[in-house]
Amino acid sequence: MERVELLAPAGDLERLKIAFEYGADAVYLGGENFGMRSAAKNFSIDDIKEGADFAHKKGKKIFVTVNIIPHNEDFEGFKEYLIELEKVGVDALIAADPGVIQVIKETLPNMEIHLSTQANTTNYHSANFWYNQGVKRVVVARELSFEEIKEIREKTDKNMDIEAFMHGAMCISYSGRCLISNYMTGRDANRGSCAQSCRWKYSLVEEKRPGEYFPVYEDEKGTFFFNSKDLCMIEYIPELINSGITSLKIEGRMKTAYYVATVVRAYRMAIDEYYKNPDQWKFNPVWLDELKKGSHRHFTTGFYNDKPGTEEQNYASASYVRNYDFVGIVLDAPDKDGYVTVEQRNKMVVGDEIEIIGPYTDTLLATIEEMYDEEKNPITEAPHPRQLVRMKLPKQVGPNFMLRKEIEETN
Incomplete structure (x- = not known):
């Protein structure tokens, strides 16, 4: 049986090595340019080479993000950067923009390309389109159910990989295509500088009464009405695998080494237990308890089982739970x-x-x-x-x- 890939985030070399030591099959990371997490420490070319060498000695892989939604000036130095990434042994590049994908294909014809969730792939027609453009893996949008993912798997080429997020922060905007941060702070979420404006507390101000702040309530529970709970699918490993997903992804390139170790370890245990005897797999509450011992928001299953309702938002606070x-x-x-x-x-x-x-x-x-x-x-x-x-x-x-x-x- 071909096993599902456990894909972990890494914000620096320490976290990369921890992810592999604790059971990740592959790691995704950002370089110093062209990625969606400019506030993370991120990796220099030398760091990426060290990380790739470390991964390959263990028979594992690293993927590098170049998934910003670029403006004209963002392409300056891009081809040279791509050539450096190929030289140091990167296994695949994660991209969202058609122009970026075209430049990758022209510059590195043998490089594997993964389509970022930022591309908002929600149907098999789009997946087939991107596969025909040379994309090997599609990271589907977070807004899909198990049934929708199954249909995409059934109606796409079997050589195309499907990757999906199974744990971590959820964005209030469609698969991360957010404008509110840019509007509120001038920090472009689609070019790597999200200010997480969706986590803020909001009040209503009437035009002729400046300085008077009126609370905005959702069912009297609070004013953090953009603030999503964190995705957690530890109880649904069989459903994830049987839906046809190739790679199960953990969000969190900004998270600590301890967070990475805790989450990877829990999912590694759950996935390995599944492959021992798929028909007899049983959820172990210890795995969920382990996830709760890392910093987290309250959990949700997102869109996998049905469209989220009011319970998927955390109206009372934007703070993390840390025990x-x-x-x-x-x-x-x-x-x-x-x-x-x-x-x-x-x-x-x-x-x-x-x-x-x-x-x-x-x-x-x-x-x-x-x-x-x-x-x-x-x-x-x-x-x-x-x-x-x-x-x-x-x-x-x-x-x-x-x-x-x-x-x-x-x-």
């Missing part, structure tokens, strides 16, 4: 006495009860009983960003395992 702090990442294997080096990411103190997650492992529980600084002096806390500490952890722990602790509720 756990990522406190450290393990840098090396245990020594003969069981001690590892941990790079601090949030404050840790002796006595903290922690959870430890790692690639392809169950969650481990532990208590920090002792810590030592780099000079081997005992310490009771690690308050400094990226401080290196030595501590004893369970023997299963190794490089890239992550430590987290539950956030204590405060009144």
Whole structure:
């Protein structure tokens, strides 16, 4: 059975490597130009080469976004950039604009092209059109149901890949084709500079009464009426695979390494469990609990089962739900006495009860009983960003395992 691809986001090299270590089959990323997330750290050409080399040694792939909706001046230096991407070993380019696709075909005739969700593909006629233009993979619009995706699969060439988002932030505008950010702030969401205006709180102002703000209510629940919940399809792995999707995509190039590890790990477990015995697959609530231990908004299934209703919006707040702090990442294997080096990411103190997650492992529980600084002096806390500490952890722990602790509720 040909397995579905698990595709993860990467905002920098650390997150790329974490995604692969935790089970991603491929990673998508943005270079320093021509991508839809200019606020992310993004990758230099040297970074992309290092990432591609790392991926290929593991038999995995990297895809680079060139999916802005460009104006004339945006094409300056584009061909030269494409040539550099091919040289460093990129496996495919993700594009949305017909002009960009044409330039890719002219400049890199052997490069695989993926059609971005920004192209808003919602039907099999469009998918067939793009496939006939040389597009190998179509990233379908987020606004499709399982049944619509199945029909696209049935009525397109079997050599065409279908990619679909299964987890992450949802945009209020059609597959991300948003104008509100540009209108409100002058930051063009379609050229990589979204200000996320849909997450803001809005009030009504009457023209002749400036300064008087009247709340805009949706069923008296709040004023964040553009603010969508996050997509989460962990309970629907069989339906996703059986709809004919080739690649299941996680949103989040702006997210942290801990977020990437948590989400990839949960979906890796769910997908692997499916392939053990597809007919007997059963949803494990632990997978959803794991996703909730990363920073997230409340979850929705988006358009997959039916068109969303009022419950798919979060009217009360634009804030994330965060129940756990990522406190450290393990840098090396245990020594003969069981001690590892941990790079601090949030404050840790002796006595903290922690959870430890790692690639392809169950969650481990532990208590920090002792810590030592780099000079081997005992310490009771690690308050400094990226401080290196030595501590004893369970023997299963190794490089890239992550430590987290539950956030204590405060009144």
